[in-house]
Amino acid sequence: MKKTVDVSIPLGPVHPCWKEPVRLKCETAGERVLRTEVELGYMKKGIERIMRGRPWQEVMFLAERVCGICSVIHNMVFIEAMEEISAIAVPPRAAYLRVVVNELDRMASHILANFSYCYTIEHETLAMYLLNTRETVLDNLERITGSRINTAYMIPGGVRFDLLPEDAAAMLADLREVEDKMRRYTGIFETGPLIALRSKGIGVMSREEAIRAHTVGPTARASGVEDSDLRLRHPTYRELGFTQVTRTEGDNFARIMVRFQEVFQSIDLIRKCIETLPEGPIRGGGLCRAGEVSYGGEAPRGELTYSIKTDEYGRVVDIAIRTPSIMNIEACAHSMIRDVTSIADVTSTFISSDPCIACNER
Amino acid sequence: MTGYLYEKDLRQMKYNILTSTKHDEAVRAIARRLGTSDAKLRMVLIRQFDMSLLENLESRWEMGQQHADNDNDPVAEELGCELFTRFVPLVDARVMQTICDETRAMIGNESSRDEAIARGKARVREAVLS
Amino acid sequence: MSILQDIKNAVRSRSIHVAYVDVGSCNGCDIEVLACLAPRYDIEQYGIYVHNNPREADILLVIGSVTPQWVDKLRDIWEKIPEPKVAVAIGNCPISGCVYARRGTLTTPPVENYIPIAAQVPGCPPRPTEILNAILSVAPLIYKDYEEKQR
Numbered sequence: 001m002k003k004t005v006d007v008s009i010p011l012g013p014v015h016p017c018w019k020e021p022v023r024l025k026c027e028t029a030g031e032r033v034l035r036t037e038v039e040l041g042y043m044k045k046g047i048e049r050i051m052r053g054r055p056w057q058e059v060m061f062l063a064e065r066v067c068g069i070c071s072v073i074h075n076m077v078f079i080e081a082m083e084e085i086s087a088i089a090v091p092p093r094a095a096y097l098r099v100v101v102n103e104l105d106r107m108a109s110h111i112l113a114n115f116s117y118c119y120t121i122e123h124e125t126l127a128m129y130l131l132n133t134r135e136t137v138l139d140n141l142e143r144i145t146g147s148r149i150n151t152a153y154m155i156p157g158g159v160r161f162d163l164l165p166e167d168a169a170a171m172l173a174d175l176r177e178v179e180d181k182m183r184r185y186t187g188i189f190e191t192g193p194l195i196a197l198r199s200k201g202i203g204v205m206s207r208e209e210a211i212r213a214h215t216v217g218p219t220a221r222a223s224g225v226e227d228s229d230l231r232l233r234h235p236t237y238r239e240l241g242f243t244q245v246t247r248t249e250g251d252n253f254a255r256i257m258v259r260f261q262e263v264f265q266s267i268d269l270i271r272k273c274i275e276t277l278p279e280g281p282i283r284g285g286g287l288c289r290a291g292e293v294s295y296g297g298e299a300p301r302g303e304l305t306y307s308i309k310t311d312e313y314g315r316v317v318d319i320a321i322r323t324p325s326i327m328n329i330e331a332c333a334h335s336m337i338r339d340v341t342s343i344a345d346v347t348s349t350f351i352s353s354d355p356c357i358a359c360n361e362r
Numbered sequence: 363m364t365g366y367l368y369e370k371d372l373r374q375m376k377y378n379i380l381t382s383t384k385h386d387e388a389v390r391a392i393a394r395r396l397g398t399s400d401a402k403l404r405m406v407l408i409r410q411f412d413m414s415l416l417e418n419l420e421s422r423w424e425m426g427q428q429h430a431d432n433d434n435d436p437v438a439e440e441l442g443c444e445l446f447t448r449f450v451p452l453v454d455a456r457v458m459q460t461i462c463d464e465t466r467a468m469i470g471n472e473s474s475r476d477e478a479i480a481r482g483k484a485r486v487r488e489a490v491l492s
Numbered sequence: 493m494s495i496l497q498d499i500k501n502a503v504r505s506r507s508i509h510v511a512y513v514d515v516g517s518c519n520g521c522d523i524e525v526l527a528c529l530a531p532r533y534d535i536e537q538y539g540i541y542v543h544n545n546p547r548e549a550d551i552l553l554v555i556g557s558v559t560p561q562w563v564d565k566l567r568d569i570w571e572k573i574p575e576p577k578v579a580v581a582i583g584n585c586p587i588s589g590c591v592y593a594r595r596g597t598l599t600t601p602p603v604e605n606y607i608p609i610a611a612q613v614p615g616c617p618p619r620p621t622e623i624l625n626a627i628l629s630v631a632p633l634i635y636k637d638y639e640e641k642q643r
Contacts, residue, residue, distance in 0.1 A: 014544055021562075041560060045557070046599075050596050052596070068522070131530040
């Protein structure tokens, strides 16, 4: 990009606040940031190129290794896209179990995002509280799927493991505990005067800018974009009566609060799922066929789209993945960070949009 | 000194981004709209945009087609005034405004509408490729 | 065995600074390293301090197969770490490239081609306890009597 001023401050790729390598080059006047440039390429693995020409059995595992934090939803969207192509029906029990696992993953991801924000603004106490709560959530994920991160829980026509009644009871007890804790932490975050100083009115993104850059997920919802949650269109979530969280401030505080509120929403959804879990099989049958589809699902960070083309043996001929972080990082770097008054706010604003570089670059 | 430490040649990586399926389609669509060749546009994109903007090119282009309103102005619509300044920021906003105003003036004056629009488009193309 | 060396041994056994660098993975291992910070595993009770500054690190955790940007930069980071230093590979990616070592990939594993690796923790991803265990087992081997061995 063209340079406008002489003072350029590069942040990264190895930076104490960032979990993943990315480089921001901020052009500043004094401490005010005029414009930011993002340098990527640190995580470009070319996973779409690897996926081409491989059978779905392999691509299924590759898909969840696009991103480790939100691996469940990558798996889910790919599998549901394959089901859409081949017209495979899912048993109702399996559909509900998918929601349970997906929401657990969303909780873990949101809590991790809020942890990194609190860590970045140096509120380490709250950060450690949140990280410990996340472990409880991951325990429950492990209880159902047998793995903490890359679960590979869903397969076309159902899920791999059933939820046993005793596991369900233990999970409900854990969720109660998590809910109590999260209420307390949300209160701490909401009322903390020093947190407000670092968060409120910083990194503001207007609704127009959010739409222009096609931001999705909590970042868009914090800026007041209505109807930006694909769960509203998912049949199982519709049955459960899902409604979207929206805030209008569009600053760092709003983005973190949206995530806190969505954690409670996820807890309610899981409870409802377990209470109304239908009886029946967890695996149907089916054959993956040729076809072409573009299918979207709501990842923790927003809308995730898989455009897949398969041949008659179920091999993936062509694939394009559009992950939420692509839009969110771009909007964050070019809209939110543009006018922050201090370099110290650059990192916190960047983290508040929950950037996932592995998703972004694939 | 304006150079960065640890700078690396990013062109190959930027080219990798632009040649994935969806981005390639978006680049071709933009090139068609501007009336230039794909390769030239790719060169401009690699030179002007940072990597995050390149990754987001496809969704920005999509949103531009849906939401660029141009205040119901047919001239601005055809030249892609808002599309190429705010959604896909290839042209500077001030330059675009001048091109737009002058095209409108030309239509008001004497020459035919088609001719004026064609000249306006050529000027936009020039502004992009320069 | 000098007294000075004894003091150094004692200090080093309870003060291990860790930096981690992701050279292109799915970030599943990243968050497992982060999970070590949680009070449940309580990494700081062993005197291990995780931050991301290579210039004051003792142990470098390398995560991921190597992407184009890291081919030259990984060596730079390794050279910035003061002696005595050690690199630990976390996950399958730095060892073999894991799922990314296929036709058409942009990565160039293994990491051993770029920097010397002292220990490897396989797994996709490994559990936080395994990472913790690896750090605790490799650190004394490298740091004990470091100056004596140099002579």
